[in-house]
Amino acid sequence: MGNAFDREEGKILSRAAILAIAVGIGLVMPHVLSPFYLMILSEALIMSIFALSFNLLFGYMGQLSFGQAAFYGLGGYAVAMLITKAHFNFWLSLLAGVLVAAIAGLVVGYFCVRLRGIYFAILTLAFGQLLFVIIYKWHDFTGGDDGIQGVFPPGILTSPKVYYYLIFLAFLGSSYLLWRIVNSPFGYVLKAMRDNPERTEFLGINISRYQLFAFVISAALSGLAGALWAPFYRSVAPFYLMWVKSGEPVMATILGGANTFLGPVVGTFVMTFVHAYVLGFTYFWPVIMGCFILLVIFFLPGGILGFALEKFTTWRRENSGHGRGRSGSSGDKKPD
Amino acid sequence: MSPDVFFNQFMSGLARGALLFLVASGLSLTFGVLRVLNFAHGSLYMLGAFLCYSLWAKILLPSLGFYIATLISAIIMGAVGLIIETSILRALYKRGWPEQLLATYALILIITDLVKWQWGGQFLSVSRPRPFTGAVFVFGLPFPAYNLFVIALGLAIAIFLWWLVYRTRLGDIIRAAAHDREMVAALGIPIPWLFTWIFVLGAFIAGLSGAVAAPFGAVALGMDIEIIVECFAVVVIGGMGSLPGTLLGSFIVGQVYSFGIMYKPELALAFIFMVMAVVLIIRPWGIFGRPER
Numbered sequence: 001m002g003n004a005f006d007r008e009e010g011k012i013l014s015r016a017a018i019l020a021i022a023v024g025i026g027l028v029m030p031h032v033l034s035p036f037y038l039m040i041l042s043e044a045l046i047m048s049i050f051a052l053s054f055n056l057l058f059g060y061m062g063q064l065s066f067g068q069a070a071f072y073g074l075g076g077y078a079v080a081m082l083i084t085k086a087h088f089n090f091w092l093s094l095l096a097g098v099l100v101a102a103i104a105g106l107v108v109g110y111f112c113v114r115l116r117g118i119y120f121a122i123l124t125l126a127f128g129q130l131l132f133v134i135i136y137k138w139h140d141f142t143g144g145d146d147g148i149q150g151v152f153p154p155g156i157l158t159s160p161k162v163y164y165y166l167i168f169l170a171f172l173g174s175s176y177l178l179w180r181i182v183n184s185p186f187g188y189v190l191k192a193m194r195d196n197p198e199r200t201e202f203l204g205i206n207i208s209r210y211q212l213f214a215f216v217i218s219a220a221l222s223g224l225a226g227a228l229w230a231p232f233y234r235s236v237a238p239f240y241l242m243w244v245k246s247g248e249p250v251m252a253t254i255l256g257g258a259n260t261f262l263g264p265v266v267g268t269f270v271m272t273f274v275h276a277y278v279l280g281f282t283y284f285w286p287v288i289m290g291c292f293i294l295l296v297i298f299f300l301p302g303g304i305l306g307f308a309l310e311k312f313t314t315w316r317r318e319n320s321g322h323g324r325g326r327s328g329s330s331g332d333k334k335p336d
Numbered sequence: 337m338s339p340d341v342f343f344n345q346f347m348s349g350l351a352r353g354a355l356l357f358l359v360a361s362g363l364s365l366t367f368g369v370l371r372v373l374n375f376a377h378g379s380l381y382m383l384g385a386f387l388c389y390s391l392w393a394k395i396l397l398p399s400l401g402f403y404i405a406t407l408i409s410a411i412i413m414g415a416v417g418l419i420i421e422t423s424i425l426r427a428l429y430k431r432g433w434p435e436q437l438l439a440t441y442a443l444i445l446i447i448t449d450l451v452k453w454q455w456g457g458q459f460l461s462v463s464r465p466r467p468f469t470g471a472v473f474v475f476g477l478p479f480p481a482y483n484l485f486v487i488a489l490g491l492a493i494a495i496f497l498w499w500l501v502y503r504t505r506l507g508d509i510i511r512a513a514a515h516d517r518e519m520v521a522a523l524g525i526p527i528p529w530l531f532t533w534i535f536v537l538g539a540f541i542a543g544l545s546g547a548v549a550a551p552f553g554a555v556a557l558g559m560d561i562e563i564i565v566e567c568f569a570v571v572v573i574g575g576m577g578s579l580p581g582t583l584l585g586s587f588i589v590g591q592v593y594s595f596g597i598m599y600k601p602e603l604a605l606a607f608i609f610m611v612m613a614v615v616l617i618i619r620p621w622g623i624f625g626r627p628e629r
Binding site: 251 | 373424427428431433434435437438439441442443444445446448449450452453561565568569571572576602603605606609612613616617620621
């Protein structure tokens, strides 16, 4: 039994060590990477926030949102419009971006959380497209298909290195927040709803209210990702709200492994860097991505990180001599 | 609104609804039996339209060319459906629906790029075939004859599908499989065979509707996404997997779009989603759908 305690302590220590190394690498990166790859890394970190926010709904709550880009795009548009048209304070604009996305999430979520499974996916997609069409067609207010250019961050933040640190900080902050959420009593309710909605309801839990709350958090963090992106890319365009953009976190998450906390991050990094690499020699990126997705679905069930973790767990179990793993049930591949 | 304006909008809404029904019926049929939401259905439709354009441009017979091109495109799309079902979807039936959805999403990316590579990003057009080139007068008001052709074809496919699903032995199997797949398999019906042919039929209808849509508007990239989103609205309003529901949903969406575009063109699509939201609040599984078990 003392053994179990040691193991628990060891796990916390190794986790802290990995985290420290990751943060260290993140902090050093701007001084190591070329400007181009620093830009790609910044993009990957923003998209990671986006994918993590999506996976709160998908991996932990069991609902696939195909309209997540609407919140991402709204966050970006809010920042872009406040900065270029109202000359608003940068930090307040970021906050406003998150707020606008959260409010939109509240309205859209109100309708969507009544549904399950594929119906939820379709309805989120439809609402996402609706918001896209409004931004796209409302030329006088949003600039329509021209988008908005000249979204500059203030002062020192115009430097890509400094802006990278802001992104990195936001990434750490939102990851920590989500980690705390999924390991809180609220997070356990989400997982219970995913695994057995009827039984959770019998426990007296109002499923719709919990799901709506998670939906708003997810929308707010997607909005944060969009709000960081607009000043990073200096512009926004309507296609940020489109369903193709909504597909990106879905792909990244399933690619990396929806059943692991960091799977979406792994998937996003693979996608972003492969994208940057492929664009070097061909414009036909989607067809490569499509084949890549099919390959992962067929040959890496559980995603890259999920597959690796499973192999690692079986390997450790075989080598530790006794067959009792911590979770015991090898068939249970949901995140815990 | 004067009566002739009303009638005009109503008729063009009817034509749009008929086209929507053509596309959505294939989507709904596939979902009803296979329980797979084929995201790429719109891409099959788009590919059908592009194929029709190329065949039509190659054949260039004044009166028959378009019909031959339409038929060949539909058959080719059926064959494409056969390849997709046997090589990709079949392996994924045992997986969760998110993976199936993502696989069809991957197909969208692949098909879109293939179309871009083969036909480029330009707008192509197919002229209306004879004898539907001009206008006919309905109650003394001019109306494009081709729209009448689309409405008639929509009705014909509706009747054909109704006959297939409710009046044939295959239809019995289809309805039974939609209800309880294991039971049907236990009765000795080869489910993989059924799934393959239903998917092929769905793809055939998608190709047919794409070809028919070609003289209707422009043949261009993006027509897949435009139609599939509206089809989702149709099946959500009418009820997933229900034939009468798809018919009613197409009618509603076509009319809402047609009158919406007259009232405020920018918001035509928004009105559709508002109707959808209202239906979902009252009946989350659609007008003719059944609640999920």
